[in-house]
Amino acid sequence: MAGPLSQIRVLDLSRVLAGPWASQNLADLGAEVIKVERPKVGDDARGFGPPWVKDRAGSNTGDSAYFTSANRGKKSITLNIARPEGQALARALAAKCDVLIENYKHGDLARYGLGYEDLKADHPRLIYCSVTGFGQTGPYRERPGYDFMIQGMGGMMSVTGEPDATPGGGPQRAGVPIADIITGMYASIAICAALAHRAQGGAGQHLDLALLDSQIALLAYQNTNFFSTGTPPARIGNLHPNIVPYQPFRASDGEVIVACGNDAQFRKFCEVAGCPELAQDPRFASNGKRVENRVEITRLIQEVFGRKTTAEWLERLEAAGVPNGPINNLAQVFDEPQVKARGVKIELEHARAGALPLVASPMRFSATPLEYRLPPPLLGEHTDAVLRGLLGKSDAEIAQLRAAGVL
Numbered sequence: 001m002a003g004p005l006s007q008i009r010v011l012d013l014s015r016v017l018a019g020p021w022a023s024q025n026l027a028d029l030g031a032e033v034i035k036v037e038r039p040k041v042g043d044d045a046r047g048f049g050p051p052w053v054k055d056r057a058g059s060n061t062g063d064s065a066y067f068t069s070a071n072r073g074k075k076s077i078t079l080n081i082a083r084p085e086g087q088a089l090a091r092a093l094a095a096k097c098d099v100l101i102e103n104y105k106h107g108d109l110a111r112y113g114l115g116y117e118d119l120k121a122d123h124p125r126l127i128y129c130s131v132t133g134f135g136q137t138g139p140y141r142e143r144p145g146y147d148f149m150i151q152g153m154g155g156m157m158s159v160t161g162e163p164d165a166t167p168g169g170g171p172q173r174a175g176v177p178i179a180d181i182i183t184g185m186y187a188s189i190a191i192c193a194a195l196a197h198r199a200q201g202g203a204g205q206h207l208d209l210a211l212l213d214s215q216i217a218l219l220a221y222q223n224t225n226f227f228s229t230g231t232p233p234a235r236i237g238n239l240h241p242n243i244v245p246y247q248p249f250r251a252s253d254g255e256v257i258v259a260c261g262n263d264a265q266f267r268k269f270c271e272v273a274g275c276p277e278l279a280q281d282p283r284f285a286s287n288g289k290r291v292e293n294r295v296e297i298t299r300l301i302q303e304v305f306g307r308k309t310t311a312e313w314l315e316r317l318e319a320a321g322v323p324n325g326p327i328n329n330l331a332q333v334f335d336e337p338q339v340k341a342r343g344v345k346i347e348l349e350h351a352r353a354g355a356l357p358l359v360a361s362p363m364r365f366s367a368t369p370l371e372y373r374l375p376p377p378l379l380g381e382h383t384d385a386v387l388r389g390l391l392g393k394s395d396a397e398i399a400q401l402r403a404a405g406v407l
Contacts, residue, residue, distance in 0.1 A: 003030020015043040019103040020070040021184025027073025028361040042379040075382035103131040135210035147177035154215030183214040244290035249305040259323040272320040348375035
């Protein structure tokens with residue numbers, strides 16, 4: 001059965017991660033995504049290695065593993081939009097599409113006649129999604145924006161990491177480019193909402209997504225904690241600012257995360273841990289009191305935890321219904337029975353690599369299940385087919401464009 005967006009075609013002029021993450025989501029949902037890349041060079045992310053994708057003989061393909069994480073389901077064409085002929089082809093392709101995604105700096109595409117106002121004149125139903133560091137308005141709109149700097153500027157690093165006074169303390173970025181990824185996710189939502197609006201008789205529109213805006217939004221309750229107190233939240237490592245206990249504890253041979261999201265779960269924990277008196281202690285009887293007395297309750301729980309192994313704790317806590325989990329590396333993640341049962345790891349047949357392992361979309365639909373039709377593409381793999389099929393170009397015309405450096 002076709003995916004929920006199988007009637008949608010997307011022209012993807014973005015590269016690296018935020019924009020490609022959004023277009024990959026749309027591709028997973030069934031949209032036809034045409035990825036436009038620079039001739040000979042392609043998306044910058046193709047070069048973000050090692051590690052590299054290996055071909056069937058074990059040699060490097062020249063494409064990074066990073067690139068494959070955000071580009072399945074797409075058709076790749078090469079197009080030099082700095083050339084007038086390339087601009088004309090891009091406009092012709094946009095006219096055949098429902099959505100255009102781009103992450104050029106503010107105003108760059110307008111120089112090529114590919115800005116929103118340029119395309120809107122001939123295609124008022126086009127949904128044009130711009131993904132930039134700082135958005136289309138404001139004093140910083142001309143600046144380039146990259147994930148690491150946005151994590152710092154947007155407050156993420158101020159609440160991530162151990163306190164300054166502890167060993168290894170200081171600000172830390174997240175282990176993945178979270179500002180890029182969350183902006184791509186917000187872009188996906190915005191595009192689907194714009195498509196729904198258009199389907200009800202509305203026109204297309206310009207969507208303005210900024211990494212800085214998205215990163216700040218991602219801070220969620222840290223923002224509202226600040227609004228409530230007037231004091232910027234501090235780094236507290238693996239602790240939770242509003243819930244206790246909600247952290248890892250050291251067992252005799254490793255660490256186990258305990259996440260007591262309410263007082264009933266805390267009472268269950270105390271029972272199974274053999275310290276029911278802690279749940280009756282007025283200092284710890286409610287979550288609010290436990291947050292106030294965080295240091296003491298953490299010390300007391302840690303004394304208990306060191307008496308058993310991680311395996312013993314995981315079994316006991318699970319049996320008692322206390323939320324818990326190990327701290328897995330990725331080898332352990334993909335060996336988890338639940339991860340295997342959910343089919344989180346998939347394989348797609350890559351043109352050079354053969355069976356290429358990837359991670360499935362977490363979106364699951366009962367009526368329109370997702371299908372993974374295309375692997376991450378080779379650079380320009382679909383240029384001829386797209387130009388022939390959508391624009392009616394002949395083989396001779398395509399050869400001429402390629403000889404002129406347009407493709």
